[in-house]
Amino acid sequence: MDFEVAPLPYSKDALQPVMSQETLEFHYEKHHKGYMTKLKAAIEGKPEASKSLVELIRSSSGGVFNNAAQVYNHTFFWDGMKPSGGGAPPAGVALDLINKLGGWTKFREEWINVGASRFGSGYVWLVLEAGEPKIISTANAETPLTTAAKPILTADVWEHAYYIDHRNNRNAFLEAYCDKLINWDFVATNLQS
Numbered sequence: 001m002d003f004e005v006a007p008l009p010y011s012k013d014a015l016q017p018v019m020s021q022e023t024l025e026f027h028y029e030k031h032h033k034g035y036m037t038k039l040k041a042a043i044e045g046k047p048e049a050s051k052s053l054v055e056l057i058r059s060s061s062g063g064v065f066n067n068a069a070q071v072y073n074h075t076f077f078w079d080g081m082k083p084s085g086g087g088a089p090p091a092g093v094a095l096d097l098i099n100k101l102g103g104w105t106k107f108r109e110e111w112i113n114v115g116a117s118r119f120g121s122g123y124v125w126l127v128l129e130a131g132e133p134k135i136i137s138t139a140n141a142e143t144p145l146t147t148a149a150k151p152i153l154t155a156d157v158w159e160h161a162y163y164i165d166h167r168n169n170r171n172a173f174l175e176a177y178c179d180k181l182i183n184w185d186f187v188a189t190n191l192q193s
């Protein structure tokens with residue numbers, strides 16, 4: 001596998017004031033890169049080292065799974081945001097998908113509810129399951145990659161994702177994510193791939 005964390009698709013101050021540079025400094029540099037450092041240490045010199053990241057996620061358990069899945073999930077989270085993003089999607093495949101879930105207002109409400117209801121750490125996801133859109137959450141490092149569902153978008157709801165900017169208010173983070181951060185181009189690309 002490629003032992004480098006992908007570069008952020010924007011500068012660390014690009015999402016300010018919605019997501020602070022300090023949050024990205026910690027979340028990307030310390031947490032995301034930290035998972036890769038631990039993954040490398042765990043598989044160095046072992047047969048697993050020749051696998052791709054996705055192969056590792058689908059064939060491992062314990063610490064290797066947790067760190068590999070966290071590397072993948074974080075890259076997916078970064079790619080799903082952009083400066084001046086969010087709000088209702090523009091006309092196109094992303095809007096068509098959101099309309100299948102009852103429209104933007106309903107989607108936003110459910111995304112926030114599902115993310116806020118995840119006890120402890122995890123992620124809220126938009127996935128395609130047998131071609132149908134669903135909003136789900138996963139615990140800790142778990143990822144739809146180990147299921148038949150195709151990931152389309154995710155938000156990290158670990159406390160480290162929002163504590164610097166929103167303290168304990170996960171709802172405020174999810175509201176800001178929906179209204180100002182979602183990268184609908186990323187959603188459209190995933191729907192068409």
Ligand code: FE
Pocket residue numbers: 027031074156158160161
């Ligand atoms: Fe995280």
